[in-house]
Amino acid sequence: MQTITLSSNDQMPMLGLGTWKSEPKALLIEAIHQAVDIGYRHFDCAAIYQNEPVVGEAFQPLLRDQMVKREDLWMTSKLWNSYHAPEMVEIGLSQTLNALQMDYLDLYLMHWPVAMQSDLGLKRPKRATDFVSLTDMPLETTWEAMLKLQDTGRVKNIGVSNFSIRNLEQLKAAGLPMPAVLQIECHPYLTQVALKSYCDEHNIAITAYSPLGSQDRPVHFKAQDEPLVLENPVIHAVASGLGATPAQVILAWLRQRGIITIPKSTHAGRLAENFQSLNVQLSDEHIQQINALNQNFRYVDGKVYDFPSSPYNSVDIWK
Ligand code: A2P
Numbered sequence: 001m002q003t004i005t006l007s008s009n010d011q012m013p014m015l016g017l018g019t020w021k022s023e024p025k026a027l028l029i030e031a032i033h034q035a036v037d038i039g040y041r042h043f044d045c046a047a048i049y050q051n052e053p054v055v056g057e058a059f060q061p062l063l064r065d066q067m068v069k070r071e072d073l074w075m076t077s078k079l080w081n082s083y084h085a086p087e088m089v090e091i092g093l094s095q096t097l098n099a100l101q102m103d104y105l106d107l108y109l110m111h112w113p114v115a116m117q118s119d120l121g122l123k124r125p126k127r128a129t130d131f132v133s134l135t136d137m138p139l140e141t142t143w144e145a146m147l148k149l150q151d152t153g154r155v156k157n158i159g160v161s162n163f164s165i166r167n168l169e170q171l172k173a174a175g176l177p178m179p180a181v182l183q184i185e186c187h188p189y190l191t192q193v194a195l196k197s198y199c200d201e202h203n204i205a206i207t208a209y210s211p212l213g214s215q216d217r218p219v220h221f222k223a224q225d226e227p228l229v230l231e232n233p234v235i236h237a238v239a240s241g242l243g244a245t246p247a248q249v250i251l252a253w254l255r256q257r258g259i260i261t262i263p264k265s266t267h268a269g270r271l272a273e274n275f276q277s278l279n280v281q282l283s284d285e286h287i288q289q290i291n292a293l294n295q296n297f298r299y300v301d302g303k304v305y306d307f308p309s310s311p312y313n314s315v316d317i318w319k
Contacts, residue, residue, distance in 0.1 A: 001041060002278065004205045004260055006180045008157050010106065012205060013074050014255050015278060016042030017271070018264030020209070021216050025054045031266040032058035036068050038275045044183075044207070044262040045100065046078035046111055047092060047122055052099035060101055075102060076183075076207075078111035078161060079146070082120040084137050089145035093154060108155045109183055110146060113139055113167045114305060114312050124304060133311035139167060140174040147177060157181065161209075162302075164318055165198050172202075183207040186259060187229050187250060191294040196257065207260040212247055214264075214299050221304070227297060234289055244280045251277035253290045 003011035017035045022028040028051055032043070045052050062068050077100070083092035093108060115137035116130050125131060149155040159181030160167070172178060182199055186192045186208035199206050213229040229235070230246050239249045247263065251274060254261045263274045282290075302314035 001039065002255065004258070006157055006205055007178075007203050008180060010157055010180075012107070012157075012181070012260060013042035014260045015251070015275065016040065016044045016074065016076070016207075016260065016262040018044050018209065018262040019051060019055060020044075020046065020049050020264060021214070021218075022049070022051060022264060022266050025051075025057075027266045028054050029058040031268075031271065033062070034268045035271050035275075036062055038272050040271070040275060041068070041072055042074040042076070042260075042262070044076045044209075045096070046080070047083075047096050047099075048078070048080045048111065048124070050122065052077065052096055056099050056101040070102065074106045075100065076107040076109065077105050078109045078183075079142075080122055081112050081114045081116040081125075082118055082123070084110075084115040084132070084142040085118050086141055086145035088118050089142065090149060090152075093149055097154060104154045104156060107157045107159060107181055108146065108149065109159045109161045109179075109181065110139075110142060110163075112162045113160070113164070113317065115142070125307070125310075128307040128310040131305075131307075131310050131312060135311075139170055140176060143171055143174075143176055143179075159183065159204075162317075165195060166319055168198065168202070168204070178202050179204055181205045181207055181260075183209055185210045185298055185300050186254065186261075187211050187213060187299075188232060188235065188253065188290050188293040189213075189227060189229050189295050189297040191291055193291075193294070196259070200258075205260060206258075207262060208254050209262060210299050211250055211254055211261045211263050216264075217299065221300070223301070226299065227295070232293060234293060238282065238286050238289065242280060242282070244277075245273055247274060248277040248280045249282065249286075249290070252280040252282050253287060256282055256287060
């Protein structure tokens with residue numbers, strides 16, 4: 001498995017299994033067992049996905065029977081928005097580690113540059129008063145608490161997700177160490193060229209979420225008539241020329257740009273298909289053709305944060 005060297009010198013596998021929307025329980029357990037069998041070693045989780053206990057349950061027999069060793073796995077998880085208060089950060093980590101039944105994470109990310117009231121726990125926002133503004137709970141304050149987690153040995157690397165260049169610059173201006181990893185939406189309709197070059201300059205690795213366009217998102221997360229990246233004719237033409245599938249072409253394009261990716265599947269055939277993208281090689285011309293498909297389109301648009309009088313909204317959040 002190809003890896004990216006992080007600022008800590010740790011080697012992060014370039015392909016992982018996404019677990020957002022992976023349900024029901026039996027299907028996720030089966031998918032993790034199949035994924036390990038196929039060769040996946042990187043698993044991307046988050047507390048808000050509400051399935052970390054299932055991920056933990058899936059790994060228990062594999063670790064116990066030494067089908068895979070913990071040190072050969074790369075486990076990522078994410079701090080939910082209602083855990084941004086410094087005293088909540090370690091609580092969030094402990095809850096995730098308990099759910100996963102593991103002693104440490106390889107990577108822990110701040111899930112969003114959005115703070116919510118601590119008493120909400122693992123819930124999504126429902127009203128403007130669920131939020132705490134970044135004036136009252138600055139990103140730097142949460143980031144400093146994340147940095148302290150590394151001293152406990154329970155987190156090997158820390159990073160952020162859904163941050164913009166402006167958010168990253170804020171951490172830098174505060175004189176704090178930069179994240180090891182930025183996880184963002186990235187696919188041929190959202191190529192993220194500016195963020196990628198900013199991250200290259202600052203030695204921040206990028207992980208792409210929703211690389212295949214996340215068509216299994218709940219209906220309330222979907223825009224009407226959204227473009228389907230897996231159906232794009234250019235991707236199909238490249239795929240048929242190479243004897244590969246459209247998903248493999250997108251995953252290879254990300255990998256060849258030096259971007260880690262975490263396609264989600266709960267089906268054995270597609271788990272294997274996505275893994276085999278590691279053997280697909282695009283030409284420079286293919287890469288340029290796919291780069292040109294950018295339309296700055298977001299499948300995960302941040303509209304869940306749009307409430308009248310909320311300190312956040314789906315436009316400013318990406319600025
Ligand atoms: P399934 O889980 O039934 O395989 P993303 O990773 O962008 O969030 O996309 C996940 C969605 O894409 C899921 O609906 C998943 O379905 C589907 N998917 C995963 N791999 C492939 C593939 N190789 N070809 C087509 N669809 C795929």
